[in-house]
Amino acid sequence: MYDLLILGGGPGGYVAAERAGAAGLKVLLVERDRLGGTCLNRGCIPTKSLLAGAKLYKHAKEGAKYGLKAEGLAFDFPAAMAWKEDVVQKLRAGIDFSMKKHGVEVYSGSGRLASERRVVLDDGREIEARHVMIATGSSPALPPIPGLKDNPKVVTSDGLLSLTEPPARLVVVGGGVIGVEFASFFAAIGTKVTVVEMLPEILPFMDRELVGVYRRTLRGVTIETGARVGRIEGGTVHYERNGEAKIAEGDLVLVATGRRPNVDGIGLEEAGVAFSPKGVTVDDELRTNRPGVWAVGDVTGRALLAHSASAMGEAAVDGILGKPRSIAWKAIPWVVYGDPECAGVGMTEEEAKASGLDCAKVLLPARVSGRFLAENGQAAQGAVKLLAEKGTGRLLGATLVTPYAGEMVWGLQPLVARGAKAEELKGMIFPHPTVSELLREAAWELEG
Numbered sequence: 249m250y251d252l253l254i255l256g257g258g259p260g261g262y263v264a265a266e267r268a269g270a271a272g273l274k275v276l277l278v279e280r281d282r283l284g285g286t287c288l289n290r291g292c293i294p295t296k297s298l299l300a301g302a303k304l305y306k307h308a309k310e311g312a313k314y315g316l317k318a319e320g321l322a323f324d325f326p327a328a329m330a331w332k333e334d335v336v337q338k339l340r341a342g343i344d345f346s347m348k349k350h351g352v353e354v355y356s357g358s359g360r361l362a363s364e365r366r367v368v369l370d371d372g373r374e375i376e377a378r379h380v381m382i383a384t385g386s387s388p389a390l391p392p393i394p395g396l397k398d399n400p401k402v403v404t405s406d407g408l409l410s411l412t413e414p415p416a417r418l419v420v421v422g423g424g425v426i427g428v429e430f431a432s433f434f435a436a437i438g439t440k441v442t443v444v445e446m447l448p449e450i451l452p453f454m455d456r457e458l459v460g461v462y463r464r465t466l467r468g469v470t471i472e473t474g475a476r477v478g479r480i481e482g483g484t485v486h487y488e489r490n491g492e493a494k495i496a497e498g499d500l501v502l503v504a505t506g507r508r509p510n511v512d513g514i515g516l517e518e519a520g521v522a523f524s525p526k527g528v529t530v531d532d533e534l535r536t537n538r539p540g541v542w543a544v545g546d547v548t549g550r551a552l553l554a555h556s557a558s559a560m561g562e563a564a565v566d567g568i569l570g571k572p573r574s575i576a577w578k579a580i581p582w583v584v585y586g587d588p589e590c591a592g593v594g595m596t597e598e599e600a601k602a603s604g605l606d607c608a609k610v611l612l613p614a615r616v617s618g619r620f621l622a623e624n625g626q627a628a629q630g631a632v633k634l635l636a637e638k639g640t641g642r643l644l645g646a647t648l649v650t651p652y653a654g655e656m657v658w659g660l661q662p663l664v665a666r667g668a669k670a671e672e673l674k675g676m677i678f679p680h681p682t683v684s685e686l687l688r689e690a691a692w693e694l695e696g
Contacts, residue, residue: 249274249376249377249378250274250275250276250375250376250377250378251268251273251274251275251377251378251379251568252264252265252268252273252274252275252276252377252378252379252380252381252565252568253275253276253278253359253367253375253377253379253380253381254275254276254277254278254380254381254383255278255359255361255367255380255381255382255383255384255514256278256279256285256382256383256384256385256510256545256547257277257278257279257281257282257283257284257285257343257354257383258284258285258286258287258288258383258385258545258546258554258557259284259285259287259288259545259554259555259557259558259561260285260383260385260544260545260546260557260558260560260561261277261279261285261381261383261544261545261561262277262283262284262285262343262346262347263557263558263561263562264381264383264544264561264562264564264565265277265347265350265352266346266347266350266352267561267562267565268352268565268568269347269350269351269352270350271565271569273568273569274351275350275351275352275353276352276353276354276355276375276377277347277352277353277354277355278355278357278358278359278367278369279354279355279356280356280357280358280370282340283340283343283344283347283354284336284339284340284343285385285554286385286386286546287554287557288336288339288340288343289336289340290405290406290409291405291426291554292554293335293336293339294332294335294336294409295405295409295429295430295433295585296585297328297331297332297335297336298328298329298332298433299429299432299433299436299585299586299587301323301328301331302323302328302432302433302436302437302587303436303587305321305323305436305437306436306587308321309321313625323437323438325411325412325413325414325437326412326413329411329412332409355369357369357370357371358370359375359514360513360514360515360518361380361382361514361515361516361518361519361521361541362374362515362518362519363518363519364380364519364520364538364539364540364541365377365378365379365380365540365541367380367515368515378540379540379541379542379568380540380541380542381541381542381543381544381561381564382514382516382521382528382536382541382542382543382544382547383543383544383545383547383557383561384509384510384511384514384547385509385510385545385546385547385557386507386508386509386510386546386547386552387507387508387510388404388405388406388503388504388505388506388507388508389505389506389507389508390404390503390505391477391503391505393421393477393478393479393480393503394478394479394480395479395480395481396480396503399480399482399501401480401482401483401498401499401500401501402480402500402501402503403500403501403502403503404502404503404504405426405430405502405504408430408500408502414434414437414438414439415434415439415498415499415500416439416440416499417439417440417441417442417483417497417498417499417500418430418431418434418439418440418441418442418498418499418500418501418502419441419442419444419483419485419496419497419498419500419501419502420441420442420443420444420501420502420504421444421477421480421485421501421502421503421504421505422443422444422445422502422503422504422505422506423443423444423445423447423449423450423451423452423471423473424450424451424452424504424505424506425451425582425584426504427443427445427450427502427504428443428450428451428466428584428586429584429585429586430502430504431443431466431469432466432469432585432586432587435466435467435468435469436468436587440468440470441468441469441470442469442470442471442472442496442498443469443470443471443472444472444475444477444485444487444496445471445472445473445474445475446474446475446476446477447473447474448473448474449473450463450471450473451584451590453582453596454584454590454592454596454647455592455596455597455598455633455645455647456596456597456598457597457611457631457633458590458592458631458633458647458648458649461629461630461631461649462584462586462590462629462649464629465586465587465588465629465630465649466586470496472487472489472494472496474489474490475487475488475489475494476488476489478493480501483497483498483499483500483501484496484497484498485497485498485501507546507552508525509525509526509527509528509546509547509548509549510546510547511523511525511527511528511547516528519538519541520537520538521536521537521538521541521543522536522537526549527543527546527547527548527549527550528543528547528548528549529548530542530543530544530548530550532574532575532577533563533564533567533572533573533574534548534560534563534564534567534575535567542564542567542568544557544560544561544563544564545557545560545561548560550577551577551580553580553582555580555581556575556580559575559580560575563575576661576665578594578595578664578665579593579594579661579662579664579665580593580661581593581657581658581660581661583653583654583657585654587651588624588629588630588649588650588651588653589648589649589650589651589652589653589654590647590648590649590653591647591648591653591654591656591657592645592646592647592648592657593645593646593657593660593661593664594635594643594644594645594646594660594664595635595644595645596635596645596647597609597633597635597645599645600635600644600645605637605644606637606638606639607635607636607637607638607644608635608636608637608638608694608695609633609634609635609636609694610633610634610690610693610694610695611631611632611633612631612632612633612634612686612689612690612693613630613631614628614629614630614631614632614649614650614683614686615628615630616686616689617650617681617682617683617685617686617689618680618681619681619682619683619685620650620651620683620686622681623651624651629649630649630650630651631648631649631650632646632647632648632649632650632686632687632690633646633647633648633690634646634670634673634687634690634691634694636669636670636694640669641669641670641671641694642667642668642669643660643663643664643667643668643669643670643673644664645664646660646664646687648686648687650683650686651683652683652684656683656684656687659684659687660687670691670694671691673687673688673690673691674688674691674692676688
C-alpha cells in the first residue's frame, strides 16, 4: 500500500510528491502526459522563454539612446521556438531526477478514483493508498461562440506554442493574463495584435489605476474592451461594442477566455467527492469532504496559478504528516509577464472599498527610481501603488508596473499576509540603486 497516491504531475502534484517523498512517505505519482503540467509544458515556462527573446529584440531595436547600434536586426522565430523547447526539456529532466532522488514512483498513464482510497489505473491495476491527492489541473475554457469549433484559424494557447512561424495579424479573444502575455510577445516581434475583451477592462483582477498605466506599455496592441463576440468566421472576429457592430481580422485567432478545472472522468462521483463545474470543494487545509482525499491546484478552482498550486501541494502534505496549515488565501501574489511586468498582492483599491475599509493610498511613478530612469528613460511607463488601512497603518495590498515586478512582489507577500504596518517597509534597507526601492519610497509617501 502507498502512503500517498497523486493524480496529476503539474506544479501541485509533483511538488507534493517531492515533499512527501523527502519526508519518507511511499508515493505514487500518476501522470498521463508529461511531468510539469501545463505550466512547464504549455504555459508559464514556454511563454517566458519566448518573452525573453522578444524583450531582447525590442530593447535592441530601441538601443540607440543607450549607445547600441544594431543593424540588420531580425527576430528568428524558429530559433526562439527551439530555445523554448530546450528550456522545457531541461526542466522536465530536472523533475524526473527529483522524483528519483526522493523515491517517488511515477506511472505514465491515467487513473480514476474507485472509492475514497482506491484508484484504478488505465492498465487495469487497482491501487490502494492511505491518502489520495487530486491534482489534475485545468484546461482552456472554450466559450460557445458560433464559428469557433473546428475552425483551423482558431487556436488556444497550446496551439499558439506549436507555431512554426508568427502570424502577421493576431486577434486575441480574452484580455486576461494569457491573452495579454501573448499579445505582448507577438506585438514585440512585429505582429499586428488586437485584443477583444468582453469586460470593461483587461486584467479584471488588477487595480484600475494601474491597468491604465499598464495599457500604455502595450505598444502595438489595439485593445477593444466592452466587446461582446457574436461569431467567428475564419480569422475574422465579429463583435459588438457600444451598440456598434465591428470586426477584427487576423491570420489566427487566439481564444484565451480562461480555464476550467479538470473534474471530469476521474471518478469523483464514484468516490463521493464533492465538486462542481468550478472545481473540487476543499477546506482551507485542502481536505475534501471524504477522509483521506485531498485536492490541490487548479482543480480546486481557488487560485489558478502555478505557485499557488505548489503552495497547496506543500500544505496538503503537511496535513498528511499531521502538521496542518492553511494557505494565505488573501495574499497570493500574481504576475503578468510583459515588458515591463506587472504584479500585485492583497487587495486592490476597488476591493478595499467594497469591503468597507477606509484606506490610504499612494501612487508613485516608477521614474523616481534612479535605476528605472537609467535603464528605461523619462518617457517609460511604470508605477507602484500601496494601500494601507487608515488609523492602523495595516498594509492591505500593492500593485506594481515596473521591470522586475515579479521578482519584487514576493517581499510584500508576508507583510500583507500577516497584516504588517507600512512602517515596516519604511525601516527596511533596500540596495541602491534598485527598482525595488520604489516600495520603500511609496511607504514613506503613505499618510493616515
